[in-house]
Amino acid sequence: MAADETRWLDDKEQALWRTIREFLWQFPSAMDRQLSVDSSMQTGEYSVLAVLSEGPATSLRPADIADNLRWDRSRLSHLLRRMEAKGMITRCSDATDRRGQQIELTEAGWKTIREAAPSHVTFIREKLFDSLDEQERAALGTALPKVLDALEACEPDPSCKDSAPGDAQRCDED
Amino acid sequence: MAADETRWLDDKEQALWRTIREFLWQFPSAMDRQLSVDSSMQTGEYSVLAVLSEGPATSLRPADIADNLRWDRSRLSHLLRRMEAKGMITRCSDATDRRGQQIELTEAGWKTIREAAPSHVTFIREKLFDSLDEQERAALGTALPKVLDALEACEPDPSCKDSAPGDAQRCDED
DNA sequence: AATTATTTGTTGACGCATCAATTATCTCTG
DNA sequence: CAGAGATAATTGATGCGTCAACAAATAATT
16 A cells, blocks of 8 residues: 555544444443443343344354354353353253254343343333434444445454455555 | 333334444444554554544643543543553643643654554545445434434433433433 | 364453542532 | 532452463364
């Protein structure tokens, strides 16, 4: 890349970036607070409980949960350990693949997600959906996937290998 | 609040929430990775360096930085300690208010932000702005502030007190 | 069948954010 | 001026996410 061709942000772009950055920080932060206050847990734990309770299957392998949430395996592993200690989930070894496990909600886990869901959904509806009109919701629905696509071009996994090579990715250059 | 009036999300809303949730996680995560790889720092540190370098003043008090970024004081305090240890900033006690301090970038701090800025701005432009058309950018610009407004109604600080009391905040009910 | 590569999941060290508690200074009120 | 309250900033404990290294089992290759 040539010397200093950085396309800096103009004032308008900078203002928008500022807004987005604030949203990126404030929303998850407020969501964690809501869950902490109302249900003594955080977003990560809620997400795992939700995935396990929503799916058609009664048990899932950690890799499935990780894929569903697009999470790091390690993060999930740590979280599952804590959740098992709290009695939210149980693990049994997978018969067909002895590396894997089957993760299942316990009764306490079901109770927890059932009790946490109403206030959490209310939070999302009130703070997020109710703040936006139909057009804005639609715009988010089309805009954000594009950004996510752009991000996938350069992920931590070695998934960089199967992305379009012609288009100047910045996975290791500087 | 009455028994079970939770307005659950329908399929369309759930899909949108899923997208937003993924964006909320993946974007900051990718941004941290970019900064780590290219500049050996993370978003928080970059933000502080940016605020200090952008402002008209050559030095700022921690409270000003915290307000600018809408951060917790404690978070900033910890971060400033680490940044001071790395030689990025210096502190001098404020003459007019002996509780406060003046935070200033060191030469090393200036060098760091100057070197980190191009690739970071490029990341934001390529992954975020370039992925969106003008209409989508405008939509974000109007939509997100509304969400942020809704969030401000219920913050950790005792700022709950000066928000409209008629409108059923959920700061402590359940 | 034997070797290699890939996939599944765990672990430990480390850095960071959060919360509650604390110190020091300032401001307001009487 | 004295005392109550507010504000600036720090501290320590705790929990979480990340990274790199690892162990175990399966899949692919020869």
